[in-house]
Amino acid sequence: MNKKDIFIGMFIGLVANAIGLFFAANLLGQGEDFTHVIQAAAKEGFLGKLISLGAILNLLAFFIFIKKRQDYRARGVLLITVFVAVFTFVFKLF
Template sequence: MIKKDIFIGMLVGLIANSVGLLLTATILGQGDDFTTVIKAATNEGFLGKLISLGAVLNLIVFFIFIKKRQDYRARGVLLITIFIAVFTFVFNLF
């Protein structure tokens, strides 16, 4: 049961981050489509920053799980957020 809740939290955190990335690319993309914005971000070196901005939705999901007292799901969201932070740190190094 605990592992299942952590996995659900990780899945929800990953989906929230993906939706956040999509929203961020749409808002900051000045009307361009998603793939054009991602390609431009990769070429100009700020893809990591876009991914980090997309992780803001994880904060909302995390607090929803905390408020509902679903601590293990909140833990899963936190794990995904830490993974994304490490990924963007490593991505920016290379």
């Protein structure tokens, strides 16, 4: 049951990050198309920052799971958040 809850938390963390990325791109893109904003962010070198902004919704999911005492799901969200942080760090290096 613990592995299942961790995977559920990881899935919710990925979905929350994707939704957060979509909202951040729409907010900062000033009405541009989502794909256009992502391409422009990649060209201008701030795609990693945009992905990191998307991870803010993981904070919300994490605290919801902590409040409901679903610690293993919160652990899955935390794992995805750390993965995103490492990914953006490596992405920025190259």
